[in-house]
Amino acid sequence: MPENDEEKYYYNNYNYNKMHNELDSHVALARFAGVLGMFSIPLCIIFYTGIIIGGVAVVLALLSKGTMKTFLPQAKKAIVLGTVGVVLGYTVMVTSIHSVLTNPEQRQQLNIMSEQLNGISFDDMLNELKSR
Numbered sequence: 001m002p003e004n005d006e007e008k009y010y011y012n013n014y015n016y017n018k019m020h021n022e023l024d025s026h027v028a029l030a031r032f033a034g035v036l037g038m039f040s041i042p043l044c045i046i047f048y049t050g051i052i053i054g055g056v057a058v059v060l061a062l063l064s065k066g067t068m069k070t071f072l073p074q075a076k077k078a079i080v081l082g083t084v085g086v087v088l089g090y091t092v093m094v095t096s097i098h099s100v101l102t103n104p105e106q107r108q109q110l111n112i113m114s115e116q117l118n119g120i121s122f123d124d125m126l127n128e129l130k131s132r
Contacts, residue, residue: 037058
């Protein structure tokens with residue numbers, strides 16, 4: 001069996017056990033960040049919460065590094081998943097705004113919903129903003 005370097009992880013050595021220790025706060029933080037990253041992808045469709053949750057996942061993954069030389073494998077996955085959640089969330093938001101501004105059917109539906117909620121249509125709100 002080859003020698004254990006700091007960069008290699010074998011099942012029965014110190015480095016593997018350090019990276020998968022349930023009681024270590026860095027491992028727990030990286031695992032929690034991974035779970036948030038996984039949840040951020042489907043939640044980006046629901047009120048754009050994926051943007052917030054994905055950002056929190058990336059920050060927690062970065063914080064889980066601590067003073068170690070490299071990121072934990074769980075933290076690397078959390079960074080990727082959180083970034084995908086943020087990018088997908090912004091993509092959904094931009095396409096929603098674009099479709100409301102360019103599609104007349106969706107614009108009419110937005111006007112009806114705005115009148116029901118606010119008492120004024122979306123077009124009237126835009127005209128009021130333009131006149132200021």
